[in-house]
Amino acid sequence: MKRVMMKGTEAIGEAAIKAGCRNYFGYPITPQSELTEYMARRLPEVGGSFLQAESEVAAVNMVYGAASVGRRVMTSTSSPGFSLMQEGISYIACAQLPSVFVNVVRGGPGLGDIQPSQGDYFQATKGGGHGDYRLIVLSPSTVQEAVELTMLAFELADEYRNPVLIFADGLLGQMMEPVSFPEKEFAYDNDSWALTGAKNRSPRQVTSFNIDPYGLEKMNMELQRKYFRIESQEPRWEEYNTDDADILIVAHGTVGRIVKSVVKMAREEKIAAGLFRPITLYPYPYEPLSKLSEKVSMVLTVEMSSGQMLEDVKLAVLGKTRVEFYGRMAGVVPTPEEIFSHLKNLVGRH
Structure with a gap:
């Protein structure tokens, strides 16, 4: 084609x-x-x-x-x-x-x-x-x-x-x-x-x-x-390296694309990270995210906002595991390096 x-x-x-x-x-x-x-x-x-x-x-x-x-x-x-x-x-x-x-x-x-x-x-x-x-x-x-x-x-x-x-x-x-x-x-x-x-x-x-x-x-x-x-x-989503993930990063749109690099960086340092990327924001893929949250020790939501999707992530997880957040606002695009640095700090505190 x-x-x-x-x-x-x-x-x-x-x-x-x-x-x-x-x-x-x-x-x-x-x-x-x-x-x-x-x-x-x-x-x-x-x-x-x-x-x-x-x-x-x-x-x-x-x-x-x-x-x-x-x-x-x-x-x-x-x-x-x-x-x-x-x-x-x-x-x-x-x-x-x-x-x-x-x-x-x-x-x-x-x-x-x-x-x-x-x-x-x-x-x-x-x-x-x-x-x-x-x-x-x-x-x-x-x-x-x-x-x-x-x-x-x-x-x-x-x-x-x-x-x-x-x-x-x-x-x-x-x-x-x-x-x-x-x-x-x-x-x-x-x-x-x-x-x-x-x-x-x-x-x-x-x-x-x-x-x-x-x-x-x-x-x-x-x-x-x-x-x-x-x-x-109609819920649609993508999973990336989630089969053995201990940490699940949730991100959508271009941030989901950026997070794929974060997952690769984490894997290189023996941190078992995976990505869950909602493709439909409505209907939100609550059920598959809920099932994945039962298998991980932490869910990290990354957005170019103050944490608006974070509310849907928490509804999906319903207390099954720890939920954290990293976001940039006002048009600032987060880099893979800064997201990974935040992830490592969270892992170190756990």
Whole structure:
């Protein structure tokens, strides 16, 4: 399969096109503006539609409209822009419309900086807007995996009629790596729900509004049943050197990639470390992490945040073993050497 050198943001854009995305609405913000630029160039070449909205608020509502008529649609942004989209995402989730979002996370809070971060974890996984809803959240660690997960995102969005988020960061978005694009036939069935005109069929309605509390509760219960199915069927994760591990390091995205070097360094010094990397941040792979925690003396969570995923790690471990944390914030990327130094200090104190 032919491999080409591409920047992460542009590779995500091409993967979306390969997956059948023909509508993109967005607003430029560093460090993901190249994705917007790429879609502006490529979509007209494949008969698609690109529109630079006047704001992220406008973009998310354009996504709502395109998804309502059954189009494969995507938008992308970075942290402050994703915050502005939360109300619209809540509407889309309630209306059960398939759509794909990309957040190339940067340092915060506030306007922050333009450096890589994982500080949007709570927002992504716990529902950043109002109400009881969930996004399916995918966290790639390489540009090639970003390609594959973007294509998967459209399939999951259609299967569950739910918004899906690619949770990347500025490091992954800006790095260049060789990638290949699987040749896949894309087909999806929207005949039963899309707003295509009511000629020769009964009218349909797409809405996120129900003034009757019992009616709205019924809608919510339907959503919760769907989330239960997602949680039982869609957790994804990677294990690296976990078979004989005594210390388990948990990290996602590009930090998971960095931690592979830490595991190698530890093994060279006879420290039996292994990596557990969640690929789906929602649904979080609680069960496999719980089982692994029963076999190790310590779990170390490493993040580019203050410890947001740490809460999910503790829920998985449930006191079965010691849980420690190492994190950098505000766009500072931890090095393998500093993570390993922290690990050695923890081992020495144990």
